[in-house]
Amino acid sequence: MSDPARPSLSRRALLAMIGASAGGTAMYQAMTSIGFAAESPYRGPIKLEGDPRGASVIVLGAGLAGMTAAYELRRAGYSVQILEYNSRPGGRNWTLRGGDVYTELGGATQRCAFDEGLYLNPGPWRIPYHHHAILDYCRRFGVTLEPFIQLNHNAFLHSAKAFGGQPKRIREIKADFEGAITELLAKATRQGGLDEAVSKEDQEILLEALRAHGGLDGDFRYRAGEESADFRGYAKDPGGGLGAAPTEGEPIGLHDILTSRLWRSLQGFFYYDFQTTMFQPVGGMGKIGEAFARQMPDTIRYNAKVTAVQQDERGVTVVFESLSSGAIERARADWCVCALPLTIVSQLPINVSPPTKAAIDAVPYSASVKIGLQFRRRFWEEDEHIFGGISYTDLPIRQISYPSAGCNLGGKGVLLGAYIFGGPNSYEFTAMSPAERMAVALECGAQIHPQYPTEFESGVSVAWHRAPFVLGCAGEWTEETRGRHYDNLCQIDGRIVLAGEHASYIPAWQEGAILSALDAIMRLHKRVLAT
Amino acid sequence: MNASAVMRLLRCSAICPKRRHLALAWWASIVLLSGASVAAQDHSLTTQSLSRGRGFDEQGGEAIYVSVCAACHQRDAKGAVGAAAYPALAGSENVASTDYMESVLFGGLRGMPALGRMMSDEQVADVINYVRTHFGNSYSDAVSAVDIATARSQSQRNR
Numbered sequence: 001m002s003d004p005a006r007p008s009l010s011r012r013a014l015l016a017m018i019g020a021s022a023g024g025t026a027m028y029q030a031m032t033s034i035g036f037a038a039e040s041p042y043r044g045p046i047k048l049e050g051d052p053r054g055a056s057v058i059v060l061g062a063g064l065a066g067m068t069a070a071y072e073l074r075r076a077g078y079s080v081q082i083l084e085y086n087s088r089p090g091g092r093n094w095t096l097r098g099g100d101v102y103t104e105l106g107g108a109t110q111r112c113a114f115d116e117g118l119y120l121n122p123g124p125w126r127i128p129y130h131h132h133a134i135l136d137y138c139r140r141f142g143v144t145l146e147p148f149i150q151l152n153h154n155a156f157l158h159s160a161k162a163f164g165g166q167p168k169r170i171r172e173i174k175a176d177f178e179g180a181i182t183e184l185l186a187k188a189t190r191q192g193g194l195d196e197a198v199s200k201e202d203q204e205i206l207l208e209a210l211r212a213h214g215g216l217d218g219d220f221r222y223r224a225g226e227e228s229a230d231f232r233g234y235a236k237d238p239g240g241g242l243g244a245a246p247t248e249g250e251p252i253g254l255h256d257i258l259t260s261r262l263w264r265s266l267q268g269f270f271y272y273d274f275q276t277t278m279f280q281p282v283g284g285m286g287k288i289g290e291a292f293a294r295q296m297p298d299t300i301r302y303n304a305k306v307t308a309v310q311q312d313e314r315g316v317t318v319v320f321e322s323l324s325s326g327a328i329e330r331a332r333a334d335w336c337v338c339a340l341p342l343t344i345v346s347q348l349p350i351n352v353s354p355p356t357k358a359a360i361d362a363v364p365y366s367a368s369v370k371i372g373l374q375f376r377r378r379f380w381e382e383d384e385h386i387f388g389g390i391s392y393t394d395l396p397i398r399q400i401s402y403p404s405a406g407c408n409l410g411g412k413g414v415l416l417g418a419y420i421f422g423g424p425n426s427y428e429f430t431a432m433s434p435a436e437r438m439a440v441a442l443e444c445g446a447q448i449h450p451q452y453p454t455e456f457e458s459g460v461s462v463a464w465h466r467a468p469f470v471l472g473c474a475g476e477w478t479e480e481t482r483g484r485h486y487d488n489l490c491q492i493d494g495r496i497v498l499a500g501e502h503a504s505y506i507p508a509w510q511e512g513a514i515l516s517a518l519d520a521i522m523r524l525h526k527r528v529l530a531t
Numbered sequence: 532m533n534a535s536a537v538m539r540l541l542r543c544s545a546i547c548p549k550r551r552h553l554a555l556a557w558w559a560s561i562v563l564l565s566g567a568s569v570a571a572q573d574h575s576l577t578t579q580s581l582s583r584g585r586g587f588d589e590q591g592g593e594a595i596y597v598s599v600c601a602a603c604h605q606r607d608a609k610g611a612v613g614a615a616a617y618p619a620l621a622g623s624e625n626v627a628s629t630d631y632m633e634s635v636l637f638g639g640l641r642g643m644p645a646l647g648r649m650m651s652d653e654q655v656a657d658v659i660n661y662v663r664t665h666f667g668n669s670y671s672d673a674v675s676a677v678d679i680a681t682a683r684s685q686s687q688r689n690r
Binding site: 364 | 575576577578580581582584585586587588597598599600601602603605611612613614615616617639641642643644645646649690
């Protein structure tokens with residue numbers, strides 16, 4: 001095939017290559033690491049000072065961006081109403097629980113049969129410690145958070161093509177890979193290979209550091225023994241009483257680790273976006289959207305499908321269809337915060353300037369699929385001693401994530417049985433029926449956890465391009481489209497301003513949606529006071 | 532989704548692993564036929580349908596359509612409507628123009644990613660020709676892989 005990635009190694013091409021070699025998660029991680037990831041600049045609640053003198057704002061979309069805008073504008077004295085397509089608040093901030101019914105585009109309906117207290121977060125599912133704004137809103141709105149376990153050293157790394165398809169523990173691959181690398185580096189140092197680069201005095205310190213870091217023995221070798229076992233664990237754990245002495249395991253050789261490619265999944269745990277501590281709301285991510293909505297009773301009009309947005313010199317008229325009655329209605333306000341996904345805005349009749357319209361049309365949406373699986377017992381804890389965290393695989397499901405909540409309590413549990421982000425598989429899973437997705441998730445997962453067939457009870461899947469309220473996962477910018485369109489997308493166009501994760505440098509994260517909304521309404525407020 | 536069928540199936544497949552793929556395909560097709568989807572039995576997507584790398588592995592217009600395009604445009608190519616819509620390709624005047632289809636596949640269109648960049652010239656030609664001769668469309672002017680190569684390089688220059 002011809003190679004679309006070859007002509008110039010653009011950022012997009014680089015991402016595509018990373019996506020191909022290391023899977024969608026790695027691509028996503030790379031995406032955030034080459035310029036899109038940044039600490040949230042949020043420094044506390046915004047203050048919109050000055051009297052808006054009864055000005056009204058219509059907010060389109062009750063996702064986190066729309067509700068942030070509405071909440072803060074209400075506090076500042078604006079008259080605010082929100083139009084929302086769904087019959088619930090939150091948008092992509094969403095939790096599927098037992099009893100929920102979800103119909104995707106194409107008509108397939110799934111009834112979530114999870115037990116009480118078990119859930120799937122189809123969209124966002126973890127919050128980095130440096131996403132200050134969403135953490136602050138959780139604190140202000142009483143949303144209880146708990147740690148989200150991103151890295152569990154006892155979870156698995158798996159390749160269908162390596163080690164006979166047997167999964168390896170993360171701690172084994174990580175310890176043995178770093179042990180082998182440090183041993184090589186120590187050898188090179190002691191053989192004078194670094195004499196030009198490192199002073200003699202520093203080499204002494206370096207050798208000590210390598211020994212400590214890699215678990216090397218007194219001869220700077222990485223091999224079965226106390227030092228390596230401190231990192232990689234034991235073949236037989238130490239016990240009590242007679243016969244309690246531990247047995248140290250034989251490290252996996254460097255050649256086997258290198259050729260297995262399992263090392264590719266290691267670094268992601270240490271990216272800025274995924275470093276501990278991460279959080280999740282107790283009871284599901286949807287708790288945040290629900291809490292926002294409670295702050296503004298009678299503000300959100302649900303089941304309202306926006307069909308046109310028209311501004312004039314004095315205000316904005318929004319035409320919408322009531323999905324409950326079928327009636328076509330109109331709403332009017334002085335200003336409009338449009339927090340709909342660009343997949344939707346780009347299809348609306350909306351009279352904005354050509355540069356704004358071009359920006360709205362310039363952002364494709366990435367594909368992503370998540371599948372939740374309920375099992376009759378938490379075999380990953382009981383049999384494999386995996387409490388939370390994520391196992392990575394080169395199978396199409398990419399990863400299996402174990403629940404961070406309810407650890408060691410026994411009973412049933414729900415796994416994230418697949419999370420595909422970007423790449424061909426994300427479209428292919430979307431093209432499948434829910435039943436087909438489930439069959440693939442079970443077939444692949446059983447290669448890592450043979451308990452799947454006997455313990456599986458029920459499942460539910462969400463393919464984001466088939467989600468009727470968003471038609472995609474998240475806005476996918478490139479360096480070139482950002483350069484050409486981003487400022488035009490964010491600027492106030494007459495009486496309309498856009499907000500959402502797509503109008504941020506933290507795409508696909510809730511923090512981006514909130515920061516975008518805060519920035520938009522601060523500028524809008526200034527405009528209102530000056531008008 | 533109720534799981535009893537899946538459980539029976541996977542218990543069976545644990546006993547007779549060689550029949551697993553066959554059994555899964557069979558099971559998926561049963562669910563499909565009884566569900567909301569309009570898929571034909573031989574269009575069941577399984578683990579074996581999935582691509583291995585960064586490009587799509589499907590060969591032939593029908594396989595590409597079913598595994599990729601149908602994600603949004605649906606298997607009957609009639610599109611879908613939610614808060615916004617996926618346009619129908621069935622009976623669509625837009626597909627009369629191969630230039631238009633090439634520009635969408637290589638440049639994207641609004642929320643739609645440029646999926647042609649994840650396909651070979653042959654795959655893009657095949658799927659364009661397939662869509663233009665199915666779903667009630669009957670355009671006889673087929674595109675070739677050479678045409679697509681030209682369109683691809685033009686789109687790269689315009690980017």
